Amino acid sequence: MTETIDPGRRLAGLRREIDTIDEELHRLLVARSAIIDELIKVKGTVASGAAFRPAREADMMRRLVTRHRGILPIATVEHIWREIVSTFTFLQAHYEVYMDGGRDPVAMRDLARFYFGFTVPAHLVAGPEEVIDAVARSVSDLGIVRSAQPSWVGPWWHRLGGEGRPLVIARLPYILFPGRVADLAALVVSNPISEGVPPEVLIHAVVGVGDRDPSDALAAVGFELLARHDDEPRTEFLVAAPAAAGVEAIRAAFAAGGVEVREPRQVGGYPAPIRHPGPGAAGSTEVDGGVPAIR
């Protein structure tokens, strides 16, 4: 005779297992927070202000995607880790987030909360220029600027770059897959950060002659057109290119798209994003932007 398990007892047993896991998770988070004081001393965060290390965060996210298994959607895991990492960044050095509220402020707030959580104060401001000005006035605040802007917004990236000026340090969303939550394409702006690792993708401000659309020609060589502003007879572009691409490669890529460009100006860079097959799937961490996949 097979022994039947009482469903009530089985449920109680499963709940005990969940409680054990939850306690362990909480205990590990408390242990993680105990490392912060030492981290501040070792990194010299107090002296330099900002605690962010985009390359380190990207490396953590790639490993997270690679080891993920089971039914939990990848975006849920990403969000939990974002809440943890951005809160730990905040505990090292206070920072606030300025959100570009010019167009679709609801999607912008969702994106900011997904990536920076609820501990970090977040403020909606009128548009990209106000975001960059707020960051420039601060020591360690961050700004989030929507990539696609209404036509009446000028080339806002003029405010980026140059001695001590804010730069692009990340792109959002970081893990790319169709139908993801918090999918507003945006750029994170910060005052210059001291991280020993150079960005894999560099962002260039480019002035071009002509009104042709070079997107396809740029994509063919692994570049990404992030934003453009038409102001005849010239057009200004914000383009992401693999770090190895020099001025000549940028000129050649635009020329292939029918646009003659003047000297590009570098206005930041970021770790290459992760392309993921979709919710719930264990990940290939193929990275975008023309740099080799990290496995």
Ligand SMILES: O=C(O)C(=O)C[C@]1(C(=O)O)C=C[C@@H](O)C=C1
């Ligand atoms: O590794 C660091 O430098 C940290 O400050 C730690 C930590 C984290 O909480 O894991 C926090 C902020 C950085 O952007 C990267 C990682």
